[in-house]
Amino acid sequence: MSDLVQVAVCGAHMSGLPLNQQLINLDGKLVQETTTSPDYKLFYLSEFKPTRPGMVRVKSGGSRIALEVWELKLEKYGALVAAIPAPLGIGRIELVDGVWVQGFLCENYATEHAKDISSYGGWRSFLTSDAYPSGI
Numbered sequence: 001m002s003d004l005v006q007v008a009v010c011g012a013h014m015s016g017l018p019l020n021q022q023l024i025n026l027d028g029k030l031v032q033e034t035t036t037s038p039d040y041k042l043f044y045l046s047e048f049k050p051t052r053p054g055m056v057r058v059k060s061g062g063s064r065i066a067l068e069v070w071e072l073k074l075e076k077y078g079a080l081v082a083a084i085p086a087p088l089g090i091g092r093i094e095l096v097d098g099v100w101v102q103g104f105l106c107e108n109y110a111t112e113h114a115k116d117i118s119s120y121g122g123w124r125s126f127l128t129s130d131a132y133p134s135g136i
Contacts, residue, residue: 005077006031008093008103010042010067011052011123018050022083026076035064035122037094043106043114044126045087046133053123054088054106054114066122067093069101077102 007028012019015030036055039062043054055065072080081090087110093103120126 003074004071005074006101007070007072007077007080007090008036008067008095008101009070010036010055010065010104012048012050013070013104014068014123017123019052022080023070023072026072026080028070028072028076030068031071032069033066034069035066035096037096037098038062038064039094040065041111041116041118042120042123042126043111044117045106045110045114048085052088053117053126054110055093055104056106056108056111057093063118063121064096065118066124067103069095 013023014020039057040055041058041062042065045052045054084090087107088104089107090102091105092100093105094100117126120129126132
């Protein structure tokens, strides 16, 4: 068993965004920028500060979502998982190349009234769009 864990991040933990420092403080290393398989939807979870998305796997109608894959030592991975607020959590995410990694997912109930932003292809694209509310 490896002492390294690959973790996919699709929102505020991405490079240069507000929560990226958590990964850096855990000695995380960015190993890849890629997308999910086309089986995911991304939702804007406006109640979080800083704002962030929630990603869910769907049976149909999904999109490829841009993300980053970070590598953490196994003993530091637990600290990351323990700091994740509900309705977010860690699960298995399929990347576009068919590889499965650990990554941030969202409980489905939190997306019921959230804005579907999958068409933007990722959190960064949504943040720079006219659809992202100003002043946040």
